[in-house]
Each structure stands twice: as C-alpha cells, then as structure tokens.
Amino acid sequence: MTIGIAAAPANLDFTTQGGAAIFEALLGNVYEGLVRLDQDGEIQPLLAEAWEVSDDGLEYSFTLREGVSFHDGTPFDAEIVQFSLERLDEWTVNTPGNLGAIERVDVVSELEVAVVLSEPDYDVLFWLAGPLGAMFSPDSLDSLATEANGTGPFTFGEYQEAVRMTLLRNEDYWGDPAEVGEAAFAYYADAAAAANALRSGGVDALLRAEAYDQIGSFESDEDFDVAVGTSPGVVVMTLNAANEALSDVEVRRAITAAVDKEAVLAAATGGYGTILGGPSVPTDPYFTDFTGEIPFDPDAAAEALEEAGVAGASLRFTVPDRPYAEAAAQVIQDNLTSAGLDVTLAIQEFPAVWVEQTMTNQDFDLTIVNHVEPRNVVNYAHSDYYWGFDDAETAASFTRAAEATDDDEHQAAMAAATERIVSEAPGVWLYNPPHVVIARSGLEGLPENDLGVGMELARVTVSE
Amino acid sequence: MALAVTVARRLGVFALTAVVASILVFLLLSVLPGDVARAQLGMNASDAAVAQLRAELGLDRPAPVRYLDWAGGLLTGDLGTSYSSRTPVAPQVMDALQVSLLLVGAGMLVAVLIAVPLGTLAAARAHRPDGVLLSAISQVGIAVPNFLAALLLVAVFAVGLGWLPSSGWQPPTAGLDFLRHLALPALSLGLVRGAILSRYMRASVLDVADEDFMRTARAGGLTPAAALRRHGLRNALVPVVTVTGVEFSALIIGAVVIETVFVVPGLGSLLIRSVSARDLVQVQAIVMVVVLLVLVVNLLVDLLRTIIDPRIRRAS
Secondary structure (H helix, E strand, O other), X not given: OEXXXXXXXXXXXXXXXXXXXXXXXXXXXXXXXXXXXXXXXOEEEOOEEEEEEOOOOOEEEEEEOOOOEOOOOOEOOXXXXXXXXXXXXXXXXXXXXXXXXXXXXXXXXXXXXXXXXXXXXXXXXXXXXXXXXXXXXXXXXXXXXXXXXXXXXXXXXXXXOOOEEEEXXXXXXXXXXXXXXXXXXXXXXXXXXXHHHHHOOOOOEEOOOOOHHHHXXXXXXOOEEEEEEEOOOXXXXXXXXXXXXXXXXXXXXXXHHHOOHXXXXXXXXXXXXXXXXXXXXXXXXXXXXXXXXXXXXXXXXXXXXXXXXXXXXXXXXXXEOOHHHHHHHHHHHHHHHHOOOEEEEEEEOXXXXXXXXXXXXXXXXXXXXXXXXXXXXXXXXXXXXXXXXXXXXXXXXXXXXXXXXXXXXXXXXXXXXXHHHHHHXXXXXXXXXXXXXXXXXXXXOOOOOOOOOOOOOOOOEEOO | OHHHHHHHHHHHHHHHHHHHHHHHHHHHHHOOOOOHHHHHHOOXXXXXXXXXXXXXXXXXXXXXXXXXXXXXXXXXXXXXXXXXXXXXXXXXHHHHXXXXXXXXXXXXXXXXXXXXXXXXXXXXXXXXXXXXXXXXXXXXXXXOOHHXXXXXXXXXXXXXXXXXXXXXXXXXXXXXXXXXXXXXXXXXXXXXXXXXXXXXXHHHHHHHHOOHHHHHHHHOOOOHHHHHHHHHHHHHHHHHHHHHHHHHHXXXXXXXXXXXXXXXXXXXXXXXXXXXXXXXXXXXXXXXXXXXXXXXXXXXXXXXXHHHOHHHHHHO
16 A cells, blocks of 8 residues: 655654654654544543543653563563653754653653653643654664664555655554555655556555645546545744834734635635634634634725825745745735735745744744644744744733643633734734545545644555 | 877866866855755754754864865765765765666657657658658657656556556666656656757758768769768767767756656755755765766767767867
C-alpha cells in the first residue's frame, strides 16, 4: 500500500529538524507515546494503560503497558519514559516549551512512572500525545536522522529522500498487528503529479490532497472515495500593530469587515474547508464559531477606515510563496483596495525568507500564513511573538485555562480568551484548511481528520 | 600533437574556471536572503536553538574561513555533510547526478533520433509542401514548453491508457521497469529538444547544400540525396554537435521541471530542495558538480568536432 502526500521529510529526526512531515510519517506508526489522540481529538491510552492526575494538577501518575519492546529489542519501561521526557531540553524544534511545565520524571517501579510539573498545565496529556511525547531508546540517539527505532506497529524500512518512505509490519507488536505488510509514503511536491499517480495506480490514496480543482472529478468517479476532514491549521492574516494605522482597534476591525472570506476560501482551496471567525478550529474542544462577530460588510468597512483617518494608507503585505497564500492575498488586496487602502504585495520564499524577515524581524504590515501547529492560540499571550498581541486580560484567561483541572473550567477559560482576542482583531482568521483524503475504492481506514499528530496507518485495510 | 595542445589548453581553462566558479558560488550563496539555521528549524524555533545550530554548523565563522574550509574539502573530494539530511553530501550528489545523466542522456538520444532525420528531410524538401509542413511541425514543437509536453504525455500514456507509470524512478538494474519509468520523462525532454535541434539540422543541411563541394559532387553524377549522404551530412553535423553540447549542459539543470513533474530524484530536484532548505553545503556541491560537468562536456564537444571535421584539427 502506498500513500501519496505533499511535504517530504528532510531527515528522520523530529527532535532537531523542523517540518511536520517527519513525525506525521513516523508517530503512531514507528514511534509511540504514553497516550494518543483518537480521530475525535480525545486522549486515549497507548503505552500507558492508565493514569491519574493529582488534585493540584501537579502530578501525573502513569501505569505502563507490560511486555512492550522497541524494534531493536530494548524493553520499554519507566526508565525509558524518564529518559525520553527529560531529554526534551535537547529538542530544538516542535516547540519543546509546550511541555516546559515538566519538572522531573520519577521512576516509581518498572511499570509505574510519575511526571511532576512545576506549575499546573491542563494540556500536558495533549502534548504527550504529539511528537514531544514519543518514546526513544537511549541506544538509538546517534542515528535519529537516518534510522527510526520505536515501539510501534511498523518498523522503519528505508527512506529515499523526498521520494519514498517504506514501513514494514512489526510482527512482534504488543497490540493488534498492522493490517498491511508494507506501507509506504510517496512524496509529491506537485499536487497534479500526485493526482496523476493516484489515477494511474502509482499510489493507492492521497492524504491532504491539494489538487482542489480535481476533487470534483474524483468524487464523481466510482473507482475512488473522497473524504473531506478537518486539519489543525488556521490560515490567518496578521495585522502588525507596530504600524501606526493598525494600532487602532477600530481600523483592525474595519479591515476584518472588508475581507470577503468566502472569496478567499474559493480562491485558496476551491471552497473546501471551514471559514473561521477566530483563532480556534472545529476540533479544538473549546471551539466557538465567531464568524458572525465581525461580518463581511465592505461599505461599513470603507466608512470606518475613512472615519479613522487612514483611508489611502499604504500597507506592505508579505506573502509566503505558497499557492494558497498567494491566491488568498490577491483576493484580500482587492478587498482592501476597494475599502480605500493601498496594499502592496511582497512575495517571500517560504520558509527561509518569510520566517526570517516577517516572523523573526517582524518587518511587515500585513502577512498571511497557515499555522499548522495545533493549539498555537496561546501565542496570543506572548507579546514578543510576531503577532505582537499584548493584552493582560487574554493572558490572564490563558493562565486560568492552564491551571484548570477539569474540562469545563478549562474550556470556559479558553473560550473567554478567544472571545477577547476576536474582539481586539489582531488578525483576520480566514479559514481552517480541509484535510482531503482520496482513496481508491477498497482501501479503508485512513485517518480522515488531520490532528497535527501522526498519520496512523496500522488500521488501514486493502481489498482488491 | 595539435590535439594534445588543445587538451592542455582546455584543461588550463577548466581549472581556472573551476576556481572562479567556486568563489562565485560561495559569494552568491552567502548573500542569499533567509537564515540557514531558521530554515532547518522551522517556524517555531527559539532564538537560543537557532544560535546554537548556527554555531554547530560553523556559520558564525568569518566567510573567508568558511570558503577555505569548503574549497579545501572539495580538493580532497569531501563535499561536507548536508545540513538537512545529516548525511555526507558526496554520495547524495553522485546518486542524483547518475539519475540526471541517465535522464538527460535518454532525452538527448530521443532528440537526436528525431532531429537528424527530421531536419535533413525538411532541408532536402525545403521548397516543397511536405518540407514546409515538417518545418512547421518542428516550429510548433519549439513553442511547447517541456512541462506541457510532460503533462500531455502523462494524461495520454499514464492516466488515459495506463501503459506507463505517471511518475517515479527505478535504477537501471531494474531492467524493463527502469525503461518504463524512463520513457515518459525522456520523451518529454527529447521531443522539445528534438524540435529545436531539427531546426539547426535543417539550416545546417541547407547551408551545406549550397557549398561548392556539394555542387561538384552533384555535377559528378551523384543524385542530391546521395551527395547529401556521402558528403553533406558529415559537414552538416559539426554545428549540430556544438549545439547538442550546449543543450546538454543546459538540460542537466533544465530538467528540474521534468524531475518535479515525474518525481525523479535527480540533480535538479535535489538542487531545488537544497535551496529551499538553505542547505548551502549541498547547493554549493551541486553547482560545482554541474560546473565541472559543463566544462567536461564542452571539452568532449571540442574533441568530437575535431574528429568529425579534420579541418578544425588542422586549424588549431
């Protein structure tokens, strides 16, 4: 079975090499963590059979599964958990700070481990379900970039850079073995080439298919099944408040009202995906639909900009050189020109140039990007992030959310934070990109939603 | 003797060009916008992690030190370690080069197989309707970009008829499977190049046909076709070989679009990926390999011309 996908890993080490492509292929297939996210975004046991959280939210006690070993034979036990989690300091990518609350990991017994936090963090289990929670064998540290040794249902076969990664069924897996003997990811930089490979039988399915103009023809073809799920992505146009005109909240709200999100979605994805009104996505447990908060109203927007005295203001819009971003930016430029602003587009190579000039040096008035990292809404609490949002009320809500120990409390605090952010309009949240899965008929069980963790293939079945 | 002088002079130019090219490549890449360390670490890396990686990669050293380090490695065949794949650059570049050479070689073969007969025929029948038609066909061929030819071929032979795979690559040891994967990319490259070359071939044959020796041959009783076969073609090939050499060099990197469309792991697609990841060590290695290759091809073309045409040998 071969699955086509766009982004290719540079190497196999997701502790030091950026890009989601690496852990998407390996997590849940080769590597496993204590817990995993199911397709509904719920935390489920994996290498931990059960866990308990102390009343103050500072101690997570895990009971580990028995009889688990790495592909090289190393047994999995409490010391492995301690080793893996205490090694997060050495990660340089995938935001190890998300698990920064972990103070230490105590080995209680061979199969019992206690993760002790320095401050409460409601999201600890969520982050443990992602790449940061992956368990590593100490012996394989030297070859993380070229080999992958985990406890998962597949062993690593080989990786031919930017062409193909092959995974083989782990016959000694602790759980239900994978359905297919061999699973491969084939990498297609070009969306049309991926679609052609599917039509001509070169691959069996496409994950996160991006040839949006061809989805319709696959849908009407009975040889193929199309599923449109959700992703953790938020495509947002950020308004740099360091620009004098954009420092006025009324101006930012007027710009939001000037943007025709339906037209943006049509241009960027052919209309697939969900229009957003705020910085959370439908699979977030605290999601609220804010699309009615500042509705599309070009006339009112032009009027408000005139009133605020910024009509005719020049804005520099830096755009990553990605098809979705360029398509969306052109629609927005058109919208904002109609509203009386003078917008210049500057296309920047992504990631190299955009990350340096726009994100790090914050040299932009408007910019747009798809934030694929899950739950990065908390960056609205960090005023030094490129969003430049500095608001005590929001930060206080995030702190309450982190300290929460029950779900309702957490969700309420997160909802309050998002509501506040939306009213301040530091950005225009455009849409949640779709996760399009196209498979040939007879192939079942592919993950429909992209949750920002691994693309699990063990339950995929193939019939001729 | 004359040949030895030509080769020696050529080798001198070869060495000098290589040194100048290495300096240029290094300078150009060092002014490329975009931070190497950030490109490796992605959007959410901390400043501390970026600084640490810069130090690890030796990017905090002065440019002349880095150049000498790199150039010294080049001389000993050590192309360094890739920033992004964390493996030695040399085997990666050589693997990709082998793929590109096979692809471009097959493309040129297709081009020549088309150009020589088509161009000759178009010239021989230059003033008749069928010759004009052939000429027009080659004109249309030139106007078709490589990638469009690729998309059309894929649509017909891979998606439509299902005869050939739409993408992918197999090594020559795979035999028939290798040829099946090679066919469409080689045709995509070769058809358009063949159209271009056939124009040169036609013009060249027409030029030769007006030469005194051709008139003499025909006056001696040879039919125009026989005169062309015995005396004309060899002369007409000289400029075509020159153009083929130039085209070959351009194709190595020019094949990048074809490599992307067909997911062929060649030099062009490796270069694109390396530039995008700011894997400067790898970019430098690829560009240097291409420079050396172009120089070698030019050398070979010069030698080939002297073999085809003894007058060139005598002139030098």
